[in-house]
Amino acid sequence: MAQDDCDVVIVGAGPTGLALAVGLRLYGLRVRLLEKQDSGKREARAGIVWHRAMEVLADLGCAERFVEEGVSLDSTELFVQGRTVGVLDLTASGTRWPNPLSIEQDAVERLLAERLTEVGGAIEWSTEATAVRMAEDAAEVEVRRADGRPQTLRCAWVVGCEGSHSLVRKAAGLPFDGGPRRHLQVAQINAKVDWRLPYHGDRTYLLLDKDLSLGCAPRPGGGYRCFAFTREPDSTPLTPVTVEEMRQLLMRAAHDSDVWLTPTLPEWTNRARFQDRFARSLRSGRALLAGDSAHLWAPIGGRGLNTGLRGAHNLAWKLASVVRGWAPPELLDTYSTEQRRTALRVMRRTRRDVLESPGTWRVLLTMRLVGRHVLGTRWAADRIRGRLADLDLDHRGSPLSAHGGGDRMPDQQVWADGRAHSLHTLLSYRHWTLLSVGERPPPAPALASCSLPVTVRAVSPTHASRQLPDQSLVLVRPDLHIALQTRSPEEVTAYLGRWCTRAGAAPGQ
Ligand SMILES: Cc1cc2nc3c(=O)[nH]c(=O)nc-3n(C[C@H](O)[C@H](O)[C@H](O)COP(=O)(O)OP(=O)(O)OC[C@H]3O[C@@H](n4cnc5c(N)ncnc54)[C@H](O)[C@@H]3O)c2cc1C
Incomplete structure (x- = not known):
């Protein structure tokens, strides 16, 4: 060739x-x-761009511009059969990008x-x-x-x-394994909605009813993205979505007979069915x-x-x-x-996901009975938030994850060079980082012959941290996932030896 x-x-x-x-x-x-x-x-x-994807954009050098153009979302209010069940705070901890963005x-x-x-x-x-x-x-x-x-x-x-x-x-x-997702379709429109619910520029609404889940997310420039998941027969033709159809769905979901929709410009509607497929x-x-x-x-x-x-x-x-x-x-x-x-x-x-799937009687009853309690319980709300934010998806079990490795390294306050820093500002997408943790960490191994770019940083967490145990070496990949936690410099050397060619370019110290 x-x-x-x-x-x-x-x-x-x-x-x-x-x-x-x-x-x-x-x-x-x-x-x-x-x-x-x-x-x-x-x-x-x-x-919507969720929290973990915001971290990705930050690594690519453009997250701030997304924040300037998008709408930062603070909370979601959940309604079941027209009645409010509670409000979920969408603000996540452990990240420099605590809120999702509507964009x-x-x-x-x-x-x-x-x-x-x-x-x-x-x-x-x-x-x-x-x-x-x-x-x-x-x-x-x-x-x-x-x-x-x-x-x-x-x-x-x-x-x-x-x-x-x-x-x-x-x-x-x-x-490409898999096939069609049966009896599910989404109808969407970008529109201003005049109804009984107030417009908060930072709050989304999620309204659940029998065989319907409808969401409204504020958009940049005003109005909402309204989306309705319904259980339609697969044989129903994919005709264009009309304003009247969406109005009827909003009235049904909100239990409100006085709903009016004005499409925002440029007009956009969409109707789609789906496949679940994996290469x-x-x-x-x-x-x-x-x-x-x-x-x-x-x-x-x-x-x-x-x-x-x-x-x-x-x-x-x-x-x-x-x-x-x-x-x-x-x-x-x-x-x-x-x-x-x-x-x-x-x-x-x-x-x-029971909140965005068309509701069954059982889900609706459960949500009515325990929804308020679940949203009001800290651990449950944290769990839902973590899942929405995608911050909990780890790479445990990957060949690249050694002892204690796989989790995403959360952002946290650390001492380094005599002052407090946000940990993520000390890491970089362009190199691996070997964190030597605490007052008396083990000596960092010699990295001169390592072909991968690895930077060594001495840090001490301001609060006890599971990810940064005292007197340890923690190797963090360029994409923020922990590769290895150890007290042994030899283990770091052995780990890097496995993934380095050694013949490559000099490491970026
Ligand atoms: C109605 C709808 C709503 C959605 N809502 C959400 C949502 O709320 N949140 C979310 O995260 N995702 C959502 N998605 C999914 C999201 O849009 C896709 O997952 C995303 O666009 C995938 O990006 P991609 O770059 O992989 O592929 P695509 O966006 O499909 O981009 C592929 C590109 O490749 C180009 N291309 C194709 N063939 C060739 C070729 N032979 N040579 C050169 N160029 C080629 C195409 O023109 C296209 O620009 C939604 C999708 C739909 C349909």
Whole structure:
């Protein structure tokens, strides 16, 4: 095969492909991002970025801009059969991004595209990948441009971020297991709602009734994203959603006969049915999958975009480490294992989510009897919040997680260099961090011959911390997950020895 045109070809400039391109550019890789559409103007689709995805965007260097454009959400009020059950505070602890953000997917893509330009990348618009071929040490991607001109791109790796009909997945022969989600559809509209409930710019409403779950989330620019999950027969045609249909659903959910809707501009409605599907592996040789091309489910809980961003974040530093020669290609198999497990857990949660699934009599009765108590109990509210925020999804059991490893390192106050810091400001997506904890930590091992970039930091937690035990060494991955907790410098050396090629570039100290 001829010399590579670039390190990585990414097919598809949706949120996943864009986030991956930014992550790879932060490591200086030569990336080509192909998009068959001619511009970024698309439909709204996903509307919420949860806490963990905000951390991902912070690592990519653009979270502040998202906060400027989005609406920060503080709470959700739950109604069952028209009666309020309670308010759930959405503010999470242990993160620098305590609130989820209401922001439309077209804005997410625009902001990521701007960030990509800043880090020296670009989207190749009107460029459709039409075929992918794999060799042992490289890949070839056939593309067709707007003028019909075909071209062959050569790259070391190709990543399919092109959604559910992934060309890369098919070319790699990776089965997409699963099937349709029966008797569930969502109808959505962006609109101002005039009803008995007051408009709080930072509060969402969730209204549960028999065979209906309806949510209203404030949008940037005013009004709500209204979404209604219903149990429709699969044979019902997918006709366009009308204002009157949504008004009837709102009246039913709110038990309010006086509801009026005014669509906001640009007008947007959507009706969709869903599939639950997983690629059996996210890697085959030189091909990788991320986002909807790897996993799909109903947008209950608003997880698709968020899980795609997490996947891109998990993949970018690993792929960069392999391309740079810092780590062996087996590191990429851990992306497949970890992201598949994350996605399977997310899908299970969407199936068990009783608040956004159309209500059954049993759920409605239970919510009426104990809902208020559950929302008012601290541990239960913390648990629900942790799940919504996606902060509790760990990588325990991954080949990359050694003793005490796998959990995401929460943000917390620590002493370092004689003053208090937020721990996350001392960590970086561009390198691993070895935290030597306490007044008398074990000596950090010599890292001069380690090919992976590892920075050593001495810290002391201001309060007792399970993740930072006194007199220990804690190795944190670039994506904030704990790799290893130990008192033994030899264990750190052995761990890094397993994942370093040693022949690569010098570590960034
Ligand atoms: C109605 C609806 C509501 C949703 N609501 C939510 C929500 O509230 N929260 C949430 O998190 N998620 C939600 N989702 C899911 C979310 O929109 C997707 O998970 C997300 O868009 C996936 O991003 P992606 O980048 O993986 O794929 P996509 O967004 O599908 O992007 C793929 C890109 O690849 C391009 N492409 C395809 N084939 C080729 C090719 N051969 N060559 C070049 N380019 C190609 C496409 O044009 C597209 O731009 C919703 C989805 C729907 C349909």
